[in-house]
Amino acid sequence: xxxxxxxxxxxxxxxxxxxxxxxxxxxxxxxxxxxxxxxxxxxxxxxxxxxxxxxxxxxxxxxxxxxxxxxxxxxxxxxxxxxxxxxxxxxxxxxxxxxxxxxxxxxxxxxxxxxxxxxxxxxxxxxxxxxxxxxxxxxxxxxxxxxxxxxxxxxxxxxxxxxxxxxxxxxxxxxxxxxxxxxxxxxxxxxxxxxxxxxxxxxxxxxxxxxxxxxxxxxxxxxxxxxxxxxxxxxxxxxxxxxxxxx
Amino acid sequence: xxxxxxxxxxxxxxxxxxxxxxxxxxxxxxxxxxxxxxxxxxxxxxxxxxxxxxxxxxxxxxxxxxxxxxxxxxxxxxxxxxxxxxxxxxxxxxxxxxxxxxxxxxxxxxxxxxxxxxxxxxxxxxxxxxxxxxxxxxxxxxxxxxxxxxxxxxxxxxxxxxxxxxxxxxxxxxxxxxxxxxxxxxxxxxxxxxxxxxxxxxxxxxxxxxxxxxxxxxxxxxxxxxxxxxxxxxxx
Ligand code: HEM
Ligand code: SF4
Ligand code: FES
Numbered sequence: 001x002x003x004x005x006x007x008x009x010x011x012x013x014x015x016x017x018x019x020x021x022x023x024x025x026x027x028x029x030x031x032x033x034x035x036x037x038x039x040x041x042x043x044x045x046x047x048x049x050x051x052x053x054x055x056x057x058x059x060x061x062x063x064x065x066x067x068x069x070x071x072x073x074x075x076x077x078x079x080x081x082x083x084x085x086x087x088x089x090x091x092x093x094x095x096x097x098x099x100x101x102x103x104x105x106x107x108x109x110x111x112x113x114x115x116x117x118x119x120x121x122x123x124x125x126x127x128x129x130x131x132x133x134x135x136x137x138x139x140x141x142x143x144x145x146x147x148x149x150x151x152x153x154x155x156x157x158x159x160x161x162x163x164x165x166x167x168x169x170x171x172x173x174x175x176x177x178x179x180x181x182x183x184x185x186x187x188x189x190x191x192x193x194x195x196x197x198x199x200x201x202x203x204x205x206x207x208x209x210x211x212x213x214x215x216x217x218x219x220x221x222x223x224x225x226x227x228x229x230x231x232x233x234x235x236x237x238x239x240x241x242x243x244x245x246x247x
Numbered sequence: 248x249x250x251x252x253x254x255x256x257x258x259x260x261x262x263x264x265x266x267x268x269x270x271x272x273x274x275x276x277x278x279x280x281x282x283x284x285x286x287x288x289x290x291x292x293x294x295x296x297x298x299x300x301x302x303x304x305x306x307x308x309x310x311x312x313x314x315x316x317x318x319x320x321x322x323x324x325x326x327x328x329x330x331x332x333x334x335x336x337x338x339x340x341x342x343x344x345x346x347x348x349x350x351x352x353x354x355x356x357x358x359x360x361x362x363x364x365x366x367x368x369x370x371x372x373x374x375x376x377x378x379x380x381x382x383x384x385x386x387x388x389x390x391x392x393x394x395x396x397x398x399x400x401x402x403x404x405x406x407x408x409x410x411x412x413x414x415x416x417x418x419x420x421x422x423x424x425x426x427x428x429x430x431x432x433x434x435x436x437x438x439x440x441x442x443x444x445x446x447x448x449x450x451x452x453x454x455x456x457x458x459x460x461x462x463x464x465x466x467x468x469x470x471x472x473x474x475x476x477x478x479x480x481x482x483x
């Protein structure tokens with residue numbers, strides 16, 4: 001397969017960036033988009049040009065590093081997929097593919113397609129943890145948890161912190177991410193001690209990072225590779241309201 | 248964990264702003280239901296009698312007048328908080344995407360609430376000048392009705408005639424219909440969004456709440472829009 005690529009090139013956080021055209025040929029339909037990028041970079045290096053900087057790590061859809069905005073969609077056109085799990089057969093031969101970094105004020109560009117998502121780490125540090133001792137592995141069975149709560153908590157815990165929700169959101173809001181973390185912990189007995197402060201502290205941090213406010217557009221849920229549900233945002237709203245009304 | 252956050256900060260935080268917009272928005276929606284009930288009396292074939300009595304009652308009942316003041320405050324509060332929200336949200340993405348396909352993952356109305364709201368705001372302002380201020384402070388002709396039981400004549404202000412004259416102008420009718428489209432789209436996202444903001448969303452209740460939202464949004468606005476259209480046709 002061959003493709004026309006338009007890739008965002010930007011030297012560093014403060015430089016002016018622009019879309020640069022590349023052509024690539026002999027692409028296997030079984031390559032992932034990242035593998036296609038590897039081939040492109042190999043060609044660039046051979047020509048003595050700077051390779052395109054992009055983030056990746058696990059390449060199996062679990063680390064959340066591969067942030068790219070492809071043809072106007074976070075992680076490209078396939079539902080419930082990360083960029084590393086996006087295959088070239090999902091595009092048509094000869095197609096023009098535009099690749100940009102995730103864009104949000106709170107995700108500053110490091111270089112080319114690589115952004116820093118440290119804002120998510122600071123949100124977690126503000127309240128996405130438990131400080132009670134939960135014991136050793138065998139102690140897990142001492143704290144029985146209802147099937148329904150356990151399922152909901154597990155669904156929320158599937159969030160990999162990739163940032164696609166904030167990248168796709170017209171308001172660049174990180175609510176789906178924050179809600180997944182808050183829901184996960186507030187559903188479990190271990191998370192009860194800090195429950196009220198958690199929603200307040202994490203939202204406060206989210207606002208300080210400069211993310212927008214959720215207006216229930218739903219782009220996040222549609223683009224999330226782990227299909228985290230908007231129900232979690234409703235739960236976060238309840239937690240926040242409750243923490244405000246009941247001191 | 249540090250969560251020493253004042254009430255003021257909670258009301259202006261990202262969720263706090265949404266809660267204010269949601270509560271005022273739902274109140275305004277409730278107001279629309281009552282307002283529609285009253286206005287539909289304009290379509291009765293009774294020379295405006297029912298509507299005139301109703302307007303007289305609404306204009307002089309102290310409880311209604313208090314609620315009306317609250318309503319004005321809520322419209323302003325909702326609009327100010329809404330615009331504040333929209334500006335902050337725009338600032339959260341300083342650089343736009345060169346290629347973006349938001350239509351692939353969300354509804355147009357949900358992405359244009361501030362625009363739709365602003366159209367509705369302009370409409371409300373013009374609507375108030377047209378009718379509200381005329382009803383309250385303008386010179387209104389009177390009309391005499393005969394009481395069905397006692398047969399006595401009594402005199403009331405003929406509010407219905409003011410409306411009738413207004414809706415003889417095509418551009419006003421057209422403007423009202425366009426504004427109701429904007430309101431319908433605003434509410435088609437707004438009502439379901441308000442429930443979500445207040446935390447009501449799970450597999451059991453959400454489909455029902457969404458249906459209620461759509462029925463209210465499109466139903467209310469269609470009935471509002473039909474009033475000027477019918478009155479225009481009847482009088483031309
Ligand atoms: C009769 C008039 C109006 C009614 C019944 C109404 C109703 C609503 C409702 C129910 C919501 C949902 C709240 C939420 O998402 O939590 C909403 C949101 C909103 N409204 Fe209004 N509204 C009206 C007028 C206006 C006006 C005049 C403006 C602005 C000039 C406005 C701007 C907004 C904005 C920006 C939102 C937030 C968008 C969002 O949450 O998705 N609205 N409105
Ligand atoms: S909620 Fe989904 S889109 Fe957002 S960070 Fe978590 S996994 Fe990524
Ligand atoms: S590289 Fe780890 S999720 Fe894509």
